Every structure is written in C-alpha cells, then in structure tokens.
Amino acid sequence: MSKLYNAVINVADKFVPNHLRPLWMHPAGPKTVFFWAPMFKWGLVIAGFSDLVRRPVELLNMRQTATIAMTGLVWSRYSLVIIPKNWNLFSVNLFVAITQGVQFIRAYNYQLTHRDEN
Template sequence: MSIVYRNSMKTVGKFVPESLQPLWNHPAGPQTIFFWAPCFKWGLVIAGLGDLQRPASQVSLSQSSALGLTGIIWTRYSLAITPKNWGLFSVNLFVAGTAIYQITRAIKYQREQAALISTANGQ
C-alpha cells in the first residue's frame, strides 16, 4: 500500500462517523478493493436488468451462461474466503440470478420457435 493512499485513508477516516467506524475499518471495508470491486460490479446487474426488456430472440446464451457460471462460482468463493465478503456474495448472487433468468427466457423462446416450425411442417 502506498504512503499517499495510507495517509489519505487516515485523513478521510477522521471524518467517518463513530457509528460507521466498524465498517470503515473492516478487512473488506471501503479502504480495500474487496469493497469497491463488488460496488462496481453492480453495473453488470444493472445491465442485466436492462436486458430484461430485450426480446428473447436477441439474448445470447453463451454470454448469459458465462455470466451465470461466474456469478455462481464467485458467490461460492465469497463465502469460502476470510473474511467473508458479503458485498461480493450479494452482487454475484444477483449476477447469477439475472443471467439464469435470461437463459431461461432464451431456451423457452427457442423451444417455442422449434414447436412453431414443426407445426408449420405438419409434424
């Protein structure tokens, strides 16, 4: 950790209310990457929620599968590390959830299209 960073955190820490000091000084608190990385990862959740408006025909199964799998893996990892990182857990749970929902939509759409094609062909 650089001297500039350490000194700036000490300075900012003086202004943090007493009630928030336990969070501020937590090993996965705002002074660490373990806090900020999950905060920025919420952008993936917001994008996933925005994609719920996208037609199911435009949902990428490979992209959604990759997001779902990484969400599941990192959700598990966040509980296996010390200290447990609940911010990482929650964001990855939502990443996995939105991705799995998109996968479900895409598979349902593909099955409906296959049924329409087989009906149109008289099968």
C-alpha cells in the first residue's frame, strides 16, 4: 500500500503550485497522516452541527456529550504540545469540544426544567 501511496504523492508533487509548497512540505502537511486524520475527524464536527439543529434535546445523553467534549479539549491541548504543532488537529478538536459542550448545556437545561415531571 505504501508503494501506491508514494507513487501518488510523487505524481502530485509535480502539480503543487509554488505558493502551496510550504504547506505541502510541512511535517504535518498533506503528505502525512498528521494531516489526513484530522481532516476526516471534521466529519464529527459536521455531525455535531447537524445534531444541534435536528436532534431533540430529550434524546441527548449528558454523559456521552460531556465525554466527547472533554476528549476534544484534551486532544486540543495535546495538539499544541507535540512536535510539529498540528493546528488542523487543534482546530478540529476545539470544534468538537464546542459543539458537544453546547449539546451538554442543552441537555442540562432540559434536565433542570423537566426534573419535576419525571
């Protein structure tokens, strides 16, 4: 698999414009897993934004949203202490923490206002 990947990268190298070379050659750039793993994680952020609009508050699990928000914060911190600093990893995890934090607040407020009904 790595031979195929390297062949694709070698072909792509020829088409990268000069002004994008610094990004392309960066230790956490598109030639590495350090770029692609956070890129795919943006799917969690998109799902979180979708849930903010579509998921009824009574179906939210406070433990789950709190856990995902906390892991977003932990990984945000981690992305700033590793070498090379991975700003893409930082931003995706910050957005995961924010979206899940908002979901947690929604669920908490729902629990407070409907405590007497249960």
